[in-house]
Amino acid sequence: MPEQTQAQTKTQTLPDVRKTVTVAATPDDCFKVFTERPARWWPPTHILVRKERAGLAFEEGVGGRYYEWDVEGTEAVWGRVLEWVPGRRLSMTWRIDPNWQSIPTDEGASQIEVDFEAVDAEHTKVSLAHVKLDRHGPGAERIFKALDGPSPGETLERFARAIAEVAAEAVAEAEAASVTEGAGA
Template sequence: MASVPDVAKSVTVEATIEQAFAIFVERPMEWWPPTHVFVEDRQSITIEPFVGGRYFERGANGEEIAWGTITEWDPPNRLVMTWRVGPNWRPIFDDEKASFIKVDFVATGPNTTTMTLTHADLHRHGDIAEHIHQALDGPSPGETLEQFASVVAKHVTKAA
């Protein structure tokens, strides 16, 4: 199982590294794909800005389900969190069985940032690891990064 490769995708946006990081962590409700949901009638998505924090969604009925835990917090360069996805794309509640999402931001110019999102250690998903890898390993940049790029373009005012 340990041979299941990571899946990394990147997108370059017209924003400073600080702007790109802030949009990622402060506006997930805008860029998170609407089909990636654990709760009924999702009202919010929160990324708690510290190691040990959760990233979770809240439904209209008040139910909260965490997608994972923040394991590394290094603004504006990096964010690492567990990814608690189980069989049939339903939540699991054990970080020991979760893989990791590593999000790296690199300033590639004064107002340009490349963001790379890596699904790592997929073998931790056990029997479904290969299935998850195949689902993630589609064309780049993928739905999530395309959404992120459009949200950045909407919120960042170009310098004159």
């Protein structure tokens, strides 16, 4: 048998962390809220900027960044988009170190995978997975322990709430438009 290098024999020792939630929305609507309205669901304690956060955004498409900026315009990049399939899947790197600080490149970053699967015409199962956690190096076990726990977890719980709020806002807007149209008749 040929001699293997250390890199070839290294195997993943930390399992993936997977969480799911089912929401009353289509996969397309879920993808839009996830990528176009991250401030609606992003946990407020998950912050990399040093001053007050002013915004969060995803840049559309493979290679796009997802990042936040503070009130002075200073940006912190959470990672880069690896897969962008509207209504189906989003995957990206996760640029944090074991001390929950930003790292400047994808070297040492794990990955986040988000899948949107139709359950029926009105419901979607949203799955979020933290994978390749070993890439965080020494201290990766702390990250795993912090993420591991029951579904849906804080992020997907907040996402489900955001979906419900966006749906309620759409109904209220439709009702208001109906009243306005009725008043003009």
